[in-house]
Amino acid sequence: MCKSILFCLLVAFSVQAFSQSTPAASKVSGQPGEKTVFQTSNPWKPVTDVRADVAIVYSVKDHHGKGNMTFEQRVQSWRDKGYKTHFMTGIAWGEYQDYFTGKWDGKWHLDEGQVTQKGDTLWHGRLVPYIVPSMNFIKYMKEAVIKRVIDAGIDAIFLEEPEFWARSGYSTAFKKEWKEYYGFDWRPQHESPENTYLSNKLKYHLYYRALNECFTYAKEYGKTKGMNVRCYVPTHSLVNYSQWMIVSPEASLASLPCVDGYIAQVWTGTSREPNFFNGEKKERVFETAFLEYGSMESMTAPTGRKMFFLTDPIEDWPRDWADYKKNYQATFTAQLLYPMIADYEVMPWPDRIYQGLYRTSANSDKKAQIPRFYSTQMQVMINTLNNMPLSENKVNGSQGIGILMSNSLMFQRFPTHSGYEDPQLANFYGQALPLLKRGVPVKTVHIENVSFPQTWKDVSILIMSYANMKPMDKTAHDHLAAWVKNGGVLIYSGRDDDAFQRVQEWWNTGGNTFQAPSEHLFRTLGLKEPYQAGEYTCGKGKVVILRNDPKEFVLKANSDEEYINTVKKLYEAKAGEATLQYKNHFALTRGPYEIISVVDENSDASPYVLKGKLIDLFDPEIPVLDQKQVNPGEQAFLYNIGSVKNPKTPQVLAAAARVYDEKVSKKSYTFIARSPASTTNVMRVLLPAQAKKIQVTDAAGKPVESKTSWDAASKTCFLSFENNPDGVQVKLSW
Structure with missing residues (x-):
């Protein structure tokens, strides 16, 4: 028999968490055609027609956003445009005013928010506190949210950000959960390290329980309708949650039978959190992102769970477009340096990316929508993700x-x-x-x-x-x-x-x-x-x-x-004759793509130089270069034309649009390009010979103004025209 009740409880919790992580998990591959996704709370619009595989529709609240639609209508608006539809909402917060204000069960539940030592509730929005996830709240999630989503034909559910702030843990709701879990009265976490440890273990457990309950219900209810419902957790990395002082179940969820995978929520906002190196505290966005993505990849690799990597072309905090671009390139490069992950959330919230107003420069209060050069570059980048291959290659450098x-x-x-x-x-x-x-x-x-x-x-x-x-x-x-x-x-x-x-x-x-x-x-x-x-x-x-x-x-x-x-x-x-290699860069080849990052704060300040026929995918003009020089503190993303497996076959190598319905004949190559309205497409097309005739028309067959040029050395045709979500037909004849 245990010598103390506390010891019994701690051991029981630890053994439970560990024993559930030990069975080998089956490989979760998801469904075909679910390689790229994005999340949106709004219905389909021409200006946000991102052209990823899946639109993850956010929130079941009716009339959400500017569409004045029900949840089911918003879902249908994306399906009508050819998208698969999934669902996402928060598990620690969300538009659950009907729960908190008593509309759902006749009882007021705002007292279930997370509360600090000072008695302040931590809010995520009006009448939306960060939640102490009680069993009653879990019941609400099952009945009012998950059931409705599955009834709408959704077979993939994402419950995001199971977050319990470390500074909270003083509410009546939390004290009640403490007594039920530990069997003795609540103890203030600030009074001792032991109380802090107990408090955070309980926070960890509560969201472990919440996700297990909700996802188990989703799968069971789905089966009654003949559906295989898949369940995912979009979450920040363990690195970020630890740095931001948030408690979340993280790695333990990967062992739950009801969890099919994760979205690694890594972006400029998380990766720019300052850290110390060589006595200096500052932002190190690439390095932090590399470690964040790495912690997410290693969390799931042994269990076989599916992992989407996310990047965001902007971030939650308002800054200027040049800042967004620089740090987007850094985080985007970091994610690509993990060659065994090839599923991506290409962006969250396209409405704020394409339609939001942000500063035009760091020293100006003038605001504008996304510049054309940046939206073009961004669309080139995200469209590579539809084709990004898995690779057995490793990032260069000393492994192990x-x-x-x-x-x-x-x-x-x-x-x-x-x-x-x-x-x-x-x-x-x-x-x-x-x-x-x-x-x-x-x-x-x-x-x-x-x-x-x-x-x-x-x-x-x-x-x-x-x-x-x-x-x-x-x-x-x-x-x-x-x-x-x-x-x-x-x-x-x-x-x-x-x-x-x-x-x-x-x-x-x-x-x-x-x-x-x-x-x-x-x-x-x-x-x-x-x-x-x-x-x-x-x-x-x-x-x-x-x-x-x-x-x-x-x-x-x-x-x-x-x-x-x-x-x-x-x-x-350990390595015998091998030496521990010091250098100032990271480089990886994935299929035709070359991914490079050169770090600063290194005794070696020399640039990294790559030669060949290279398309610069961070340049909105997608030029063909004979060499690329990457300086310390910079990244590069290149398409190596020399690595094309079938160079005599006409093909689009890079584009700020997604290509559909390709047809190749002896003397011509046709396809349809689709991308959001009010954006500019650029594309570089590999051809066996210079095109003698180029036809660019809209869906009605009317000519579309375009710019073209020919690069004889690389045998690529450059094309540029205004995007159209209804499609632009291109025919190249030689």
Whole structure:
């Protein structure tokens, strides 16, 4: 019998979460024709006809947006234009005024909002609080939202952003959930690290429960109508939620049978959150995005769940168009550097992208809709995603270095206890940025997935710390130890002196008397006390202990040398004759596409130069270049004409429109181009010879004004004309 009620509850929660992550999951491939998606709360409009595969219709609220339509009418408006339709709404917030104001069940529920220590409710909009997801609210979601969506013929449901703010946890609703879950009265989280840990575990559990309940119902109700309903969670990355001090189930959801996959909500707004490197706090958008996408990819890769990567050509915060463009390129490049992900949300909220007003420059208050050069470039970029292939290629650089993460990264971010600070998630970035800034493509490994053999694929060195997270289940240490003893190399970095080391948890209760969870790990590895800094042999592998918290490597300038030298020495000993490659760039080839990013803050300030016949996909004129130079702090996205498999076959290589109904004859090539109204199309078409006749007509057969040119060296025809969602017919004859 457990020695304390608290210990029993903590162990029960941890074992439940871990045991549900261990069964092998079947591969979820989704449905054909669901490679690209976007989300919108509005009905179809000519100016937002994005031409992705799927329109995810947002919210069941009738008369939503400017269309003055019911939910079902909005869905039908997209279906009428040839789109598959899915559904999305928030699980932590949404237009649920009928629930909160008593229209649904006759009871007022605004007291179910998330509340801070000061008594302030956290709001997402008028009469829309961030929710403490009670069972009654879950019942509302099932009956008033999910049932209606499935009745409308929707077979894919996205419940987004299960978010519980770390600074909340003081409402009557939360106190009630606490008593039901733990069996004893609520304790204020600010009073002790243990209370904080308990509070955040409960927040984690509540959204785990909410999604499990809602998605299980969706699948069961769908079956009664002969439908296979698929369920997805659009969510920020573990990196971002930890940095923004939000608690969410994250990785544990990947093991639920009712969860088919995720959307990785990574964009300029998340990736521009400042971090520390070499003593300087600033935005590092590409590097942060690379780590965010990496944490999402590694979260699901071992479980086989489907993953959509999202980027946003703008962001929630109002800025100027040049800022949006620069950072969109950085995040877009970062997502493409994960070659085993090839499904995308090409944009959220096309209405605000195409019709929103934003500053024309950083120093001006003048606002305008999206400039033509940017909408053209954006459409070239998103239309490549319809054809972006999976690839076995890897980002160039030294492979095999992983950084361990845990959902508990979110548990000890707020409030601060005993004066221990982790500014801007520096304990995580202290492990990642010293390597990433030297051109080493580090990957992340989730402790929740260590039981899956696939997790360890291509990992030869694992870096970890318990300075900013704690193991939720001791059996994770068995898997870590087995990997090391089989030849893995583990680098543990930490002083183990933060206040959360001593919360009442499995490592110091129930017969265990460890002062820190790392001591249990070291004992499991076969090491002997006092676990001092140094290198130890463990079976076929090695363990190196560094008695520094990782934040120490980045909070001050020139403080990462010992850390980097340790990684380098171990990597090269493990790899034999191979050296740990330092460089200032990342490059990847995916089919015909070349993706490049050159980092700054590197001792090497030289540009990256690629030669060939290259279409510059970040240039709205899509020119053909003989070489591309990418400078530090810049990215490039190129179409390599030399890699075309069938160069004698006429084909569109790049376009700011989606191409349909292609027909090739001996002397001609015809197709239809569709894209939103009030945008300009550019396209580069590979032909066997220069076109003698070019016909561009609208859907009624009337001529459309166009610009054309011929590049003899690449055998490509450049075409430009105004887009039309009804289609523009192009016929090229030679």
